[in-house]
Amino acid sequence: MTITAPRVDRAAIERRVRELGPWFHNIDLGGVKTAPDHFLGDYPAVKWRGFADAIPRDLTGRTVLDIGCNGGFYALEMKRRGAERVVAVDADPDYLAQARFAAEVTGLEIEFRQLSVYDVAKLGERFDLVLFLGVLYHLRHPLLALDLIHEHVAGDLLVFQSMQRGSPEVAPVAEDYPFWDRELFDEPGYPKLHFVEQRYAGDCTNWWIPNRACVEAMLRSAGFVIESHPEEEVYVCRRREITPGPDGPNVIYPARGRGA
Secondary structure (H helix, E strand, C coil), X not given: CCCCCCCCCHHHHHHHHHHHCCCCCXXXXXXXXXXXXXXXXXXXXXXXXXXXXXXXXXXXXXXXXXXXXXXXXXXXXXXXXXXXXXXXXXXXXXHHHHHHHHHHHHCCCCEEEECCHHHHHHHCCCEEEEEEECCHHHCCCHXXXXXXXXXXXXXXXXXXXXXXXXXXXXXXXXXXXXXXXXXXXXXXXXXCEEECCCCECCECCCCEEECHHHHHHHHHHCCEEEEEEEECCEEEEEECCCCCCCXXXXXXXXXXXXXX
């Protein structure tokens, strides 16, 4: 896919990058790096290199939804792979301003919406590929978010990433346990979601941090089949149909669509 970026004066880019800062995504805009001193290095490019090959290189004809797009790094990469449409949403207007500017400088056509993950039903459509990267641990209601993605916007593939803490072990989990069986909750490989009451890493939006077993269990519970695990924190999943009922998930959806 050939992209012809508009000619933008470097000094103008530098000035606008400063005005829109601070940036969390380090993006190269005409030779200007938006977050050159990022504490994680060249982030998220360094993360992207670990799982880029797990996503189709040719997205021609496919639609993509980037939930929690931040400065737009991943949305830009999806458009570079030829996606027919890329819709990028974020609840933070400052991040959206950054992402819009990045799209403008790179000449990539992306649709932006200020929207919370809890309101994705308002989009009124499903997407071939949904990106949900680096968002889960910032949510007070993380499993609800996965349920809503499954119910309203995931059409086929979900690419998921979350910070993880605790044991990397994944223990086999039985379908049921006796009421008096308490020891399993102390096993390192049992699914655990760690609650942060105040702050973690100086960030008051870090609410729930899962261990690896919990990530995988939550994805399965929300109706996603894990197809690959290309990077320590990243999962490529496929949506499956689930039927709520007495023997299945009993989920609650606060938003049902455009008229909700």
